[in-house]
Amino acid sequence: SAVISQKPSRDICQRGTSLTIQCQVDSQVTMMFWYRQQPGQSLTLIATANQGSEATYESGFVIDKFPISRPNLTFSTLTVSNMSPEDSSIYLCSVEGGQANGELFFGEGSRLTVL
Amino acid sequence: QKEVEQDPGPLSVPEGAIVSLNCTYSNSAFQYFMWYRQYSRKGPELLMYTYSSGNKEDGRFTAQVDKSSKYISLFIRDSQPSDSATYLCAMSALTDKLIFGTGTRLQVFP
Numbered sequence: 620s621a622v623i624s625q626k627p628s629r630d631i632c633q634r635g636t637s638l639t640i641q642c643q644v645d646s647q648v649t650m651m652f653w654y655r656q657q658p659g660q661s662l663t664l665i666a667t668a669n670q671g672s673e674a675t676y677e678s679g680f681v682i683d684k685f686p687i688s689r690p691n692l693t694f695s696t697l698t699v700s701n702m703s704p705e706d707s708s709i710y711l712c713s714v715e716g717g718q719a720n721g722e723l724f725f726g727e728g729s730r731l732t733v734l
Numbered sequence: 735q736k737e738v739e740q741d742p743g744p745l746s747v748p749e750g751a752i753v754s755l756n757c758t759y760s761n762s763a764f765q766y767f768m769w770y771r772q773y774s775r776k777g778p779e780l781l782m783y784t785y786s787s788g789n790k791e792d793g794r795f796t797a798q799v800d801k802s803s804k805y806i807s808l809f810i811r812d813s814q815p816s817d818s819a820t821y822l823c824a825m826s827a828l829t830d831k832l833i834f835g836t837g838t839r840l841q842v843f844p
Contacts, residue, residue, distance in 0.1 A: 659742060660836060661736075661738070661833075661835060661837075662778070662824075662834040662837075663834075711777055711778075717780065721766055721832055722768070722783065723780070723832065724779075725777030725779070728775075728776070
């Protein structure tokens with residue numbers, strides 16, 4: 620299994636500001652995934668981050684709004700830019716692993732509230 | 735129509751009850767079916783995994799997949815207060831990304 624640490628665990632932000640979330644994994648992984656979990660909605664994949672290349676964004680998510688860095692095989696950041704109250708959500712970092720095909724390990728999440 | 739539908743609950747049951755959690759889906763290409771458990775203020779963790787149709791049992795938990803009906807279930811026997819959490823179903827086709835349900839919040843009271 621993988622141990623994933625996220626910072627911050629929670630934050631309250633002002634409209635129009637940006638916040639960067641950090642994700643650290645205890646082992647080297649090829650792909651890291653960023654998810655959003657909004658109240659009453661499905662866990663939704665934002666983007667896949669590969670080391671050494673641009674992140675791949677899912678439909679509905681764009682790099683200008685959610686820039687991602689992946690400087691090495693154990694670390695990634697997700698920035699939520701120019702925040703609005705609609706960005707209030709839990710953001711989760713995850714990696715593949717385990718024995719089941721497609722099994723994901725998740726961090727504890729970063730709970731953002733935008734005022 | 736969402737690809738995966740899951741009743742959000744909340745579902746409240748007494749300790750010792752049998753709990754049934756369900757998801758329906760529309761994509762017949764789905765072959766991998768999972769149940770994740772998410773405690774409050776924690777990330778989801780994999781609870782059960784099934785490939786294709788059939789049943790799988792692990793202790794008090796049983797996962798069922800009925801591909802003909804596009805319906806999956808998770809049964810919890812002798813439920814405990816420690817089972818109180820949100821249960822997310824998730825599924826995927828071969829090499830595709832996981833699609834999650836919205837999660838069902840379960841409360842088991844003593």
